[in-house]
Amino acid sequence: MYFFVTNKFYLQTSAIELAEIKRQQIFADLGRDSRIVEIEDSFVHPLVEERVGADRHIINMYSYFQGITSISIEEEKQVISQIFTNKTYHKYQVEETDKVNKYNLVCYQAEDNSIKLYLANGRIYYVDYFDHYGFFDKRDFYKEGKRSSSEFYGDDGRILVRQYYDDYEVPILTFYYRGADNNQSALTMIQLKFRGETNSFNDENQLIKYFLEKLVNDNKVNGEQTTFLIDRSVPQLSVLEEWTLQSAKFYFVFHSLFKDKDTIRAAYKPIPALIEKGIINGLIASTNHECEDLAKSFRLNLNQVNSIPVTYTSPVARARFESRDPNKILLVSRISEEKNIMDAIKAVVKIHKLHPKAYLNIWGYNNDDEMLELATNFIRDNNAEGYIHFCGFSNTLVHEYDTAAIQLLTSKYEAFAMALLEGQEHGVPGISYDVTYGPRNIIQDGKSGYLVRPGAIADLTNKLDYLLSNDQLRESFSNAAYDNAKRYSRDEISSLWQDFIKNNEEITN
Incomplete structure (x- = not known):
């Protein structure tokens, strides 16, 4: 099994994620199973899968732990009614743009100002709850009609706890925060209940490492080898610095310039040590020129660097x-x-x-x-x-x-x-x-x-x-x-990936 690891997809899909989708299509042509892996939570995860044609081919870390199923939009209307039980509510604001996620939000507000419900793309996005003093206490996030997570806030507006739920709305993943400088919140502990085990982590990197290890172990059970292609440097490279399992292989794919003049960019500085430790098995870049520069800068042999363009072209009708x-x-x-x-x-x-x-x-x-x-x-x-x-x-x-x-x-x-x-x-x-x-x-x-x-x-x-x-x-x-x-063309790029797969699996065997 091949995993292509990124942060997450947005509705405004970036070139990196589009490249992953095209790569996945090539791997399917070559008879190799692959999945795109998101390590950040995503409200639009199901919508993106449908839009980019990657249905059930994207594994989101949070969804993996939660196992939440979806409900229909008709069933979701009942959820909205339950949220506003015994309360009169009205449409409060038709368009409020979420600048981070680029959603146009529709807000419904209870008459007593205790609840505000926001819809994005016609589905519940989040619900804000206020106490009788008017303080903002809690925000519930939803995915496809199901409550997915909750955030709890203190008097000073800082987050105290974030909880993620399973399909029965039982908390299974909890993030704990303490006060930090400049009225900020600092993550101090994460607890996960998964498959009958309870584990604690100091930070998100440890949680991501645990998740990737679970993917490797799942593949072992199925008798499959695991190869990760890392498409973003942060935070994946810092996760690999603590990696210990020997049964997985990692390749880093460059989608951006790796150095400024003669100085390697900070995000990529861990790579040489990870290669020396045998954690990263090779690098992939789109041009021979970059491969040569990578080999020179990281003091590698050229056979450790693979030149494979990140995308391919398709036949199109010529416009007059x-x-x-x-x-x-x-x-x-x-x-x-x-x-x-x-x-x-x-x-x-x-x-x-x-x-x-x-x-x-x-x-x-x-x-x-x-x-x-x-x-x-x-x-x-x-x-x-x-x-x-x-x-x-x-x-x-x-x-x-x-x-x-x-x-x-x-x-x-x-x-x-x-x-x-x-x-x-x-x-x-x-x-x-x-x-x-x-x-x-x-x-x-x-x-x-x-x-x-x-x-x-x-x-x-x-x-x-x-x-x-x-x-x-x-x-x-x-x-x-x-x-x-x-x-x-797709055939030309497929040939390069076929050579990569052959070499990778020969080394594995």
Whole structure:
């Protein structure tokens, strides 16, 4: 059994989790059973499974311990009635946005202000309880209609206890907190009752370690070997520092730049020691260039580092070139400091003076309010609101790709640039900064797009002007992009994973 370990899925699914889903599809093709493992609690876990097509293929740590089953929306209406037993209630606030999880919440409030119930995506999300003095005492969280956990608060608003329930609403997992500096709560103990045993843990890392050990032992009972592919560094790497079981194998998958200039990033510094101890068996990166840098930086043999792109392309119907909007420029990127969207915006402001009909659509979720404010102010100050648009997050951008003239990427660094490959897959010529790593592996410079020196906004603008001015060249680049993307077909990437699986299982045996 292969497990792909991440923190958790969000409704706005990130590139890492999308890569895990595609990897899971390849492993199924190769006859290998795999599961994606979430180590954080998730209200949207069932909804995400349905949306991304991974039904029953995601194991959430908390759901694993709880074993909660779901009830229908009709049955959930009875739960709501029971919550408000003997109380009159009304719709209090129709839209209150949960900024962390990006939910639009609907609130129902009891007339005496003792209860507030919040719905998200049409289902109970959480219920707040207030005492007769008006103090906030308790919050119950629900999953698919069942009460999943409760948080209890003290007079100063600090959390005291968090409890998770089984399917019969019996507490099975309890987190205890004490007061800390700056009116914060510090986790001091965790207790778990599971399969007839009661265990105590000092912190969440110990709980995660126990959970991963249970997965290994479950596989042993079924006569299976266990291999973990770790897709996020925090907190998984710190968990592995305490790992003792010899019957599991671990590989770390890089989805981001692992060093700044010549300094290994703090999150990845435990890796060499974990490799030396034999806990991590190898590394996986998307490009040969990164594999070579990893081997050099971590003093490894190249056979300890596997070059396997994190995603693959699928056959798509070629859009007629005439159906593309010759003025549409596309940028697919979350809004964050490292994605450096300001350079793309500045280039489009410059190009608009030469091509007044040109416009930029920016697709991606906001991960940096400060960067968004900076970009918004710049757009306003340059009277660019009419042609530079923040379009938000979407689970599918097929229409955007199929109607775009050009795609930009101005990141400070990448691990592979999945969005750039998606653009090539849909025949969109790309103009990208030639950053580490990925763009030079994806774009065929001068054939399916252009590579530009990072930070060279003038060169970026010139290349953009040249392509916008030349329909024939843009059509040639578009056709080349379609063909170029085939280098990353499902069959090609499957072959690389097949070699990895063969080597991994030969070592195991």
